[in-house]
Amino acid sequence: MIDAAVEVGMGGVDDLTASDLLALARDRKAAEDRAAADLLVVAARWADLHPPESIHDAAAFTVPGCEHEEPIAGEGAPLVAEFCLAELGTVLGISTTAAKKLVGHALELRHRLPRLWAHVQAGRVPAWRARAVAESTIHSTPALTVEAAAFVDAQVAAVAGRVGAAQLDRLVAETIKRFDLAATDPTQDPEDGYLSVDPRHATLHDDDVHYAGTMRLEAELDIADALDLDRALGHGAATQAALGSTESLAVRRAKALGDLARTQTALDLHDQGATGDRDVDGLPAAREVILHAHLDASLDGLAMVFGQTGRMEEGQRLVLLEQIKDWCADSRTKVTVKPVIDLNANLSTPAYEVSDRIREQVILRDRACVFP
Numbered sequence: 567m568i569d570a571a572v573e574v575g576m577g578g579v580d581d582l583t584a585s586d587l588l589a590l591a592r593d594r595k596a597a598e599d600r601a602a603a604d605l606l607v608v609a610a611r612w613a614d615l616h617p618p619e620s621i622h623d624a625a626a627f628t629v630p631g632c633e634h635e636e637p638i639a640g641e642g643a644p645l646v647a648e649f650c651l652a653e654l655g656t657v658l659g660i661s662t663t664a665a666k667k668l669v670g671h672a673l674e675l676r677h678r679l680p681r682l683w684a685h686v687q688a689g690r691v692p693a694w695r696a697r698a699v700a701e702s703t704i705h706s707t708p709a710l711t712v713e714a715a716a717f718v719d720a721q722v723a724a725v726a727g728r729v730g731a732a733q734l735d736r737l738v739a740e741t742i743k744r745f746d747l748a749a750t751d752p753t754q755d756p757e758d759g760y761l762s763v764d765p766r767h768a769t770l771h772d773d774d775v776h777y778a779g780t781m782r783l784e785a786e787l788d789i790a791d792a793l794d795l796d797r798a799l800g801h802g803a804a805t806q807a808a809l810g811s812t813e814s815l816a817v818r819r820a821k822a823l824g825d826l827a828r829t830q831t832a833l834d835l836h837d838q839g840a841t842g843d844r845d846v847d848g849l850p851a852a853r854e855v856i857l858h859a860h861l862d863a864s865l866d867g868l869a870m871v872f873g874q875t876g877r878m879e880e881g882q883r884l885v886l887l888e889q890i891k892d893w894c895a896d897s898r899t900k901v902t903v904k905p906v907i908d909l910n911a912n913l914s915t916p917a918y919e920v921s922d923r924i925r926e927q928v929i930l931r932d933r934a935c936v937f938p
Contacts (some may be wrong), residue, residue: 602687602693609654610674616650623648625666638670640704642712645678667701674700678715681723691727699727702734706742714745783823798826 582590618624624645626635637648646669655665675683675696682699685691699722703715710718718741722729729737742748769783775781787795802822803815811818909931913924 574837576645596689599689599692603689605668606635606675606686606693609669610676612650612654613644613646613673616647618645618647625651625669627663627666636705638666638704639673640678640710640712643670643673644671667697670704671697671700674704674715678703678712679719679722683717684721684725685727695727698731699729699734702738706738708742708747709744710738710741711747714741715740717744734920738854795826799823802826836933 579587579590623640625648628635637643651665651669652662654669655662658665658668660668675686679700682696686693686696697842699718703710703718706710719925721737722734726929765786766788768783768787771782771784799819799822802825804820806813806818806821813821907923907927907930909927911927913921913927915921915924
């Protein structure tokens with residue numbers, strides 16, 4: 567049935583059923599992929615027919631801001647005469663630069679990524695996926711050797727080309743390190759670039775506090791650590807729900823992260839067998855944060871949008887009274903009540919050393935150096 571529709575063209579498409587339309591779409595997509603694979607073969611063969619001779623320059627890409635040029639394919643691929651690419655581009659209705667890329671990708675796949683090339687020609691990998699891999703291996707910095715490109719080819723072909731841009735970047739970076747290419751490239755500073763930078767970090771953005779009293783935590787973790795943390799947060803969120811929490815999953819996961827932090831802080835891993843001041847549990851307090859909160863007693867009982875609001879000296883931010891109550895109510899929080907420091911009082915001491923109380927008053931009162 568579908569073959570008849572294909573033969574008469576798209577004029578009778580309105581008469582097709584839903585299943586016929588899906589079959590036609592699949593057929594057209596397969597034809598498009600086959601045509602793209604065939605175009606790579608044509609481009610490679612066009613390059614074979616036009617090698618650079620003594621009177622012709624080899625095709626290359628000009629690098630903006632640099633004196634050198636990059637070849638259209640990597641080491642081990644044949645060179646192509648510059649003049650022939652404009653003619654191919656004209657026939658295909660694309661620019662000369664696009665024609666360079668097409669031919670370069672075809673040569674890179676055929677000569678340096680043969681496994682991936684075979685997948686494309688067998689219809690197992692779309693041409694556009696293979697070309698994305700070729701683009702990365704051609705323009706890698708430092709350039710990939712034939713052996714390094716073969717390593718990338720083996721890794722990508724093993725998953726039938728199903729790699730995203732980020733995965734491909736990591737694979738190329740791993741290849742450069744594995745084959746020690748940075749050390750052999752005189753233009754590459756071994757102390758510079760992404761090869762020597764460990765991206766892992768955990769950063770608390772305490773300068774950006776939400777009006778609800780929250781902060782943003784950003785982290786880049788090892789894959790295993792990230793997966794373990796995700797499972798731990800999921801377990802903590804599920805435990806809260808089982809105990810009757812009606813908060814959203816996102817909120818429960820955020821609270822689970824806080825619980826996890828306090829639990830880990832309470833573990834006596836760094837001082838096993840030592841003696842010293844301990845809480846009744848024999849473990850240090852899980853939370854010991856010094857905060858300077860100012861709440862106006864005259865506002866007690868007044869209805870406010872977010873509840874009674876005070877001010878914290880740390881970061882000059884607002885804080886809710888209910889938040890302070892929640893912090894202090896946690897059984898693993900160490901609470902120390904200090905006398906109120908009058909910022910207008912004239913504190914003094916006959917001693918040479920400045921007392922902690924005076925030091926704290928000056929910091930809270932001036933918040934910055936006031937030396938003239």
